Amino acid sequence: MTALLEVKDLKVAYGKIEAVKGISFEVNEGEIVCLVGTNGAGKTTTLRTLSGLLKPVGGTVTFDGKPLAQVPAHKIVSLGLAHSPEGRHIFPRLTIAENLQLGAFLRTDKEGIEKDVERAYEMFPILGERRKQAAGTLSGGEQQMLAMGRALMSRPKLLMLDEPSMGLSPLMMQKIMATIAELKATGTTILLVEQNAQAALSLADQAHVMEIGKIVLSGSGQELLHNEDVRKAYLGED
Amino acid sequence: MHELPQQLANGLALGALYGLIAIGYTMVYGIVQLINFAHGEIFMIGGFGALTAYTALPTGTSLLIAIPVMIVGGALASVAVATAAERFAYRPLRSAPRLAPLITAIGLSIALQQLVWQFYPDAKKAVSFPEFKGEAFKITDSLSIQRADLFVLILAPLCMLALGIFVQKSRSGRAMQATAQDPDTAKLMGINTDRIIVMAFAIGAAFAAVAAVAYGLDKGQINFEMGFILGLKAFTAAVLGGIGNIYGAMVGGVVLGLAEALSIAYIEDIPGMSQLGGGAWSNVWAFVLLIVVLLVRPQGLLGERVADRA
Numbered sequence: 001m002t003a004l005l006e007v008k009d010l011k012v013a014y015g016k017i018e019a020v021k022g023i024s025f026e027v028n029e030g031e032i033v034c035l036v037g038t039n040g041a042g043k044t045t046t047l048r049t050l051s052g053l054l055k056p057v058g059g060t061v062t063f064d065g066k067p068l069a070q071v072p073a074h075k076i077v078s079l080g081l082a083h084s085p086e087g088r089h090i091f092p093r094l095t096i097a098e099n100l101q102l103g104a105f106l107r108t109d110k111e112g113i114e115k116d117v118e119r120a121y122e123m124f125p126i127l128g129e130r131r132k133q134a135a136g137t138l139s140g141g142e143q144q145m146l147a148m149g150r151a152l153m154s155r156p157k158l159l160m161l162d163e164p165s166m167g168l169s170p171l172m173m174q175k176i177m178a179t180i181a182e183l184k185a186t187g188t189t190i191l192l193v194e195q196n197a198q199a200a201l202s203l204a205d206q207a208h209v210m211e212i213g214k215i216v217l218s219g220s221g222q223e224l225l226h227n228e229d230v231r232k233a234y235l236g237e238d
Numbered sequence: 239m240h241e242l243p244q245q246l247a248n249g250l251a252l253g254a255l256y257g258l259i260a261i262g263y264t265m266v267y268g269i270v271q272l273i274n275f276a277h278g279e280i281f282m283i284g285g286f287g288a289l290t291a292y293t294a295l296p297t298g299t300s301l302l303i304a305i306p307v308m309i310v311g312g313a314l315a316s317v318a319v320a321t322a323a324e325r326f327a328y329r330p331l332r333s334a335p336r337l338a339p340l341i342t343a344i345g346l347s348i349a350l351q352q353l354v355w356q357f358y359p360d361a362k363k364a365v366s367f368p369e370f371k372g373e374a375f376k377i378t379d380s381l382s383i384q385r386a387d388l389f390v391l392i393l394a395p396l397c398m399l400a401l402g403i404f405v406q407k408s409r410s411g412r413a414m415q416a417t418a419q420d421p422d423t424a425k426l427m428g429i430n431t432d433r434i435i436v437m438a439f440a441i442g443a444a445f446a447a448v449a450a451v452a453y454g455l456d457k458g459q460i461n462f463e464m465g466f467i468l469g470l471k472a473f474t475a476a477v478l479g480g481i482g483n484i485y486g487a488m489v490g491g492v493v494l495g496l497a498e499a500l501s502i503a504y505i506e507d508i509p510g511m512s513q514l515g516g517g518a519w520s521n522v523w524a525f526v527l528l529i530v531v532l533l534v535r536p537q538g539l540l541g542e543r544v545a546d547r548a
Contacts, residue, residue: 053422073425082426089423091416102416105409106428154428 092136253495262442278469287315480541
């Protein structure tokens with residue numbers, strides 16, 4: 001079986017500064033794969049490259065059997081790769097309903113879209129209650145729900161979530177993590193970038209630790225969760 | 239001479255003209271944060287395109303048939319030049335520092351003026367444009383509206399309405415709003431932001447062409463320099479209304495037009511200011527108004543404070 005996403009020796013640079021220095025990993029269908037690491041490790045850069053916002057300087061990315069390197073950003077989502085970006089980036093002056101609709105921008109099946117909007121409201125009832133409200137008025141956690149709901153609106157084969165728990169209260173963080181677990185249970189394939197390593201690793205099938213542009217450690221979520229170095233560096237244990 | 243309703247009507251017509259041109263500044267700024275200083279020349283090119291279309295018609299064609307032809311001809315010319323400018327002058331500089339495209343815009347503005355001056359037949363001085371002749375519409379004894387003014391007073395709100403519906407209701411309009419608010423994320427949704435940017439330039443150019451036809455019909459002549467001061471005024475209107483906001487452009491245009499008309503009529507009646515009234519000072523008062531608004535409300539009349547980005 002070939003992987004849904006295959007990243008090989010990926011290199012990304014900002015000018016002369018190499019932010020991702022040749023990383024390789026795979027995501028298989030139905031899995032949650034997690035990238036953990038400190039700020040500046042290159043996790044967000046990796047996701048932005050996968051969705052075409054940045055161009056790699058080396059390596060290959062194969063998604064669902066097709067090479068991604070030359071595909072422009074606006075065509076990536078139609079291949080089945082959706083990206084919920086770091087910092088949420090909802091469209092603040094559009095309503096919640098309009099934000100969700102935009103997630104399905106390339107879809108033409110009106111009824112299916114309506115159904116999926118309703119499904120997003122079921123998943124996150126608060127969004128349904130405020131559907132006519134400008135998205136910029138939502139709290140951080142609600143915006144995160146909206147960003148996830150919006151990414152799901154394209155019915156992706158692979159969902160990329162960048163720091164979904166960033167800046168959230170512990171309660172909201174739990175809720176978001178529970179949602180990710182639910183998505184996994186329904187068979188959604190997820191590439192997750194998280195600073196909250198404890199929560200992320202306990203959900204992950206596979207996980208990779210990144211440090212300054214390289215993958216320094218790989219294993220199953222459970223393995224890394226019990227790895228001594230990981231516990232020291234990311235889980236705050238001495 | 240100084241009757242208020244008449245001054246208000248004049249101001250509204252002038253303001254509608256400013257508003258139509260201001261749309262082009264505000265749409266482009268709203269999406270790529272570029273002040274397209276060549277937009278005044280896009281307006282001027284619209285005028286020359288309209289004139290060319292008119293010249294191609296058989297002599298004696300009724301103005302009612304000629305006007306739609308002129309609008310189409312003007313829009314074709316202005317849209318072609320504006321989208322070419324976007325593609326070849328601005329797009330390569332999309333990720334350059336802001337100053338680079340701004341200077342490009344100023345250079346383009348001069349280049350377009352000179353090209354028309356050099357190559358359009360007889361354009362080295364003002365060329366005559368079909369004038370909207372005929373009796374002004376007398377509404378009351380003290381209020382009459384010129385035909386050319388009526389033209390812009392009807393067309394400007396219609397254009398505005400159409401644009402409003404397009405932006406709020408259509409799929410492309412929604413994509414335009416998304417691109418203005420967050421271009422990278424818009425791409426993640428599958429929106430071809432390059433196409434949206436071209437669309438913004440094209441809509442602005444088409445509106446400028448309508449304004450140019452209105453201007454020509456009113457003055458009976460156009461010239462290669464006319465985009466300079468009108469472009470500056472329309473830019474002022476866009477800033478006044480809150481740049482980036484399409485309704486603000488119209489509101490800013492109308493406020494500016496009214497202020498000018500009223501300053502021409504009434505400033506000289508204020509004791510001690512008799513030297514500062516009349517047409518010669520109207521530009522001064524227009525820009526004084528801009529300065530006052532920028533001091534009191536820097537985001538413009540309908541502008542929003544930019545604080546909603548996470």
